[in-house]
Every structure is written in C-alpha cells, then in structure tokens.
Amino acid sequence: MTTPKKISLKAVTAPAIGIVLDAPPVLIASDHSVDYACGRCNAVLLHAEEGQVRGFLIRCTKCGTYNSTDI
DSSP: OOOOEEEEOEEEOOOSSSOEEEESSOEESSSOSEEEEOTTTOOEEEEEOTTOOOSOEEEETTTOOEEESOO
16 A cells, blocks of 8 residues: 655635634545645645645644645
8 A cells, every 4th residue: 555645735824714624633525645734743634636625724733723725
C-alpha cells in the first residue's frame, strides 16, 4: 500500500464571518488519494482527490490555525 500524497493547506487569518469547518477528526470528501494538512502543524485535516475541494476554511483543532482550501 502506498502512502497518500500530502499537500499543505495555506494558513490564513481568522475570518470575521462565514462558515468554518473544524478538523480533526479528518474530513472525508471521497476515497482519497491526497491528504490535506494544516499549514502550521501538519496535522491531516482532509482526505480528497487533488483539486476536488475549494472555497471553504478548516480550523485545525490541534493548533487553532485557520486553513484555506483555495491553494
């Protein structure tokens, strides 16, 4: 079994308004081939196909960093 490719998300400033998802636990968009990780602490936040998920923020529950899926 091969290790999934890992992509680091872009750490961003906390938003004033809007929807933010919390992870971990890891969000699953599909059977994955890519792990998307926190831009600060490298915790895996999302399993998805490359380029599949865009347009939302994920707050890392391990370090509190806000991460953009628009990378």
